[in-house]
Amino acid sequence: MFIIGELINGMYQNIGNAIKEKNKAVIQKCALEQINAGAGALDVNCGPASKQPVSDIQWLVEAIQEVTDKTICLDSSKPQVIESGLKVIKNKVIINSTTADPEKLEKLIPLAKQYNAKLIALTISSKGIPQNKDQRLELAAMIVSACVDMGFSTEDLYLDPIAMPVKVAQAQEKDILEAIREFKVISEPSPKTVVGLSNVSQGSTSRSLINRNFLAMALGNGLDAAILDPLDKDLIDSAITTELILNKNIYCDSFLEAYRKK
Amino acid sequence: MATQLIQDKWSGAISTVNIGALKEEGGSRSQVIKIGGEQSLPCLFKEGAIPNKPVIAFEVFDVAPDDWPQELVRPYSDVLSDPFAWAEKCVKTYKAKILCVRLMGAHPDSGDKTPDEEAKFISALLKKVDVPLVIIGSGDDAKDNQVLPAVSEAAKGERCLIGSAVQDNYKTLVGAVSADGHSIIAESPIDINIAKQLNILISDMGLPIERIVINPTIGALGYGLEYAYSIMERARLAALSGDKTVASPFICFAGHEAWRAKEAKVSVREFPDWGQEAERGIIWEMLTATALIQAGADLLVMRHPKAIEKVNGYIENLWKGA
Numbered sequence: 001m002f003i004i005g006e007l008i009n010g011m012y013q014n015i016g017n018a019i020k021e022k023n024k025a026v027i028q029k030c031a032l033e034q035i036n037a038g039a040g041a042l043d044v045n046c047g048p049a050s051k052q053p054v055s056d057i058q059w060l061v062e063a064i065q066e067v068t069d070k071t072i073c074l075d076s077s078k079p080q081v082i083e084s085g086l087k088v089i090k091n092k093v094i095i096n097s098t099t100a101d102p103e104k105l106e107k108l109i110p111l112a113k114q115y116n117a118k119l120i121a122l123t124i125s126s127k128g129i130p131q132n133k134d135q136r137l138e139l140a141a142m143i144v145s146a147c148v149d150m151g152f153s154t155e156d157l158y159l160d161p162i163a164m165p166v167k168v169a170q171a172q173e174k175d176i177l178e179a180i181r182e183f184k185v186i187s188e189p190s191p192k193t194v195v196g197l198s199n200v201s202q203g204s205t206s207r208s209l210i211n212r213n214f215l216a217m218a219l220g221n222g223l224d225a226a227i228l229d230p231l232d233k234d235l236i237d238s239a240i241t242t243e244l245i246l247n248k249n250i251y252c253d254s255f256l257e258a259y260r261k262k
Numbered sequence: 263m264a265t266q267l268i269q270d271k272w273s274g275a276i277s278t279v280n281i282g283a284l285k286e287e288g289g290s291r292s293q294v295i296k297i298g299g300e301q302s303l304p305c306l307f308k309e310g311a312i313p314n315k316p317v318i319a320f321e322v323f324d325v326a327p328d329d330w331p332q333e334l335v336r337p338y339s340d341v342l343s344d345p346f347a348w349a350e351k352c353v354k355t356y357k358a359k360i361l362c363v364r365l366m367g368a369h370p371d372s373g374d375k376t377p378d379e380e381a382k383f384i385s386a387l388l389k390k391v392d393v394p395l396v397i398i399g400s401g402d403d404a405k406d407n408q409v410l411p412a413v414s415e416a417a418k419g420e421r422c423l424i425g426s427a428v429q430d431n432y433k434t435l436v437g438a439v440s441a442d443g444h445s446i447i448a449e450s451p452i453d454i455n456i457a458k459q460l461n462i463l464i465s466d467m468g469l470p471i472e473r474i475v476i477n478p479t480i481g482a483l484g485y486g487l488e489y490a491y492s493i494m495e496r497a498r499l500a501a502l503s504g505d506k507t508v509a510s511p512f513i514c515f516a517g518h519e520a521w522r523a524k525e526a527k528v529s530v531r532e533f534p535d536w537g538q539e540a541e542r543g544i545i546w547e548m549l550t551a552t553a554l555i556q557a558g559a560d561l562l563v564m565r566h567p568k569a570i571e572k573v574n575g576y577i578e579n580l581w582k583g584a
Contacts, residue, residue: 249500250496250497252456252462254463258459262506262507
């Protein structure tokens with residue numbers, strides 16, 4: 001599983017303050033901690049409090065690139081913020097995210113092509129959040145077809161079925177898991193799949209427990225990547241164990257350690 | 263339509279292990295043998311770099327072996343009871359580039375030589391021949407735990423490959439090999455899970471994974487060769503996909519296994535349809551070795567000079583495609 005660390009987000013107080021005070025050390029420490037815990041990419045989001053996200057995202061990207069060459073995942077719902085981040089990118093990059101709305105797709109797919117970026121696409125539109133599997137598949141098909149039309153490889157596309165909080169949308173979870181599997185047959189080569197994992201446990205108690213069980217089930221349905229907290233050791237242990245059961249790695253008695261040594 | 267080669271892209275590589283240290287490196291060998299380093303499955307030269315050819319080590323015992331079939335004894339009959347002469351014959355007459363010394367004489371049932379005697383033997387051998395050495399114990403764990411550290415110290419700085427560490431008995435050897443600058447053979451009983459676990463246990467003691475060579479244990483032709491092949495293939499696929507814990511070169515004791523096979527040694531009198539035993543054993547060892555090369559063997563330990571000559575020719579031919 002490809003891990004995208006979620007912790008560099010202005011919504012968290014320490015990161016929000018660091019952005020405000022332009023304190024690089026906090027950001028860089030957070031970046032390295034996540035990488036050491038297994039993150040293959042770092043999500044970067046200025047958060048709701050940022051007054052100048054267009055410049056803040058550049059500052060964040062530059063701070064991170066000073067300490068690592070890992071992939072950066074530019075996270076904003078505003079295309080102009082993404083574009084601003086792309087202008088200073090040296091590392092590999094993922095755009096997070098587009099929706100299925102044509103105006104977003106028409107803006108972000110060409111940007112992804114221009115910057116050789118991978119693209120996360122949420123199966124959501126201005127009409128709202130899908131309520132079942134079929135609506136998700138319909139939106140996914142729209143996204144894939146836009147990519148094909150614009151010559152963007154579906155291998156570089158990550159479809160996100162929108163993991164809904166179990167507390168709010170319990171009836172949808174099974175559909176979401178099935179959508180992950182069915183997204184794969186929309187095109188050849190298959191698009192990849194990703195979830196913003198923490199959303200599943202939003203507002204719940206026992207968040208880590210809910211997150212890791214959902215992740216195991218999602219991986220069982222073929223999930224490729226997740227945006228999550230890599231410092232949650234139980235969560236990562238669960239992901240490693242799930243991949244072991246799926247025969248992605250050779251078993252040995254110290255399989256957790258072996259995975260981390262890889 | 264022209265045939266199109268379908269090629270995989272790999273993200274991992276097998277580690278490279280150097281055997282033997284030159285004078286300027288603190289040893290006294292005339293050359294260094296490099297094994298491993300592949301970035302592709304065996305012999306798929308177009309798919310990724312294969313920087314080192316498989317190497318064959320001649321197997322030498324410190325005492326005359328008592329169970330070798332007649333055909334295998336024949337080429338060494340003048341030297342079997344003198345390990346120094348035996349080693350020199352391999353190097354001078356048969357052009358061995360590397361030797362594998364089996365310290366059988368330390369075994370309680372085969373002479374029970376002391377650690378001190380074996381250490382002196384290895385010191386003397388290092389003066390007689392200047393090729394890199396692989397050194398393996400007698401197979402008696404308790405005795406090997408006394409003998410191998412002494413031998414390791416005697417060969418300090420010569421960057422030998424010493425074995426074998428097994429899952430239930432590795433700590434003493436890892437400690438010695440680590441301290442004296444050698445590499446280690448990690449042996450597992452045709453079991454990929456144990457091979458991986460043992461590599462982790464050894465590296466946890468501070469010996470880098472890059473100084474481990476895996477002995478996956480093999481079966482000769484007709485005696486589980488294909489099972490060994492599948493284990494080696496599985497390890498390679500994982501290693502090339504990025505699993506460093508199994509990304510070690512392989513050492514395979516082709517001679518030891520092949521010459522145990524009934525087909526290699528029974529006489530033509532017993533089985534007239536099988537042909538002359540003089541050729542049969544050599545063929546058995548060759549076929550076992552060549553299959554292992556296809557499975558990814560990096561270092562083959564072999565016995566009959568004729569079989570070794572033929573397999574060396576086979577390697578040269580195969581590598582013409584590289």
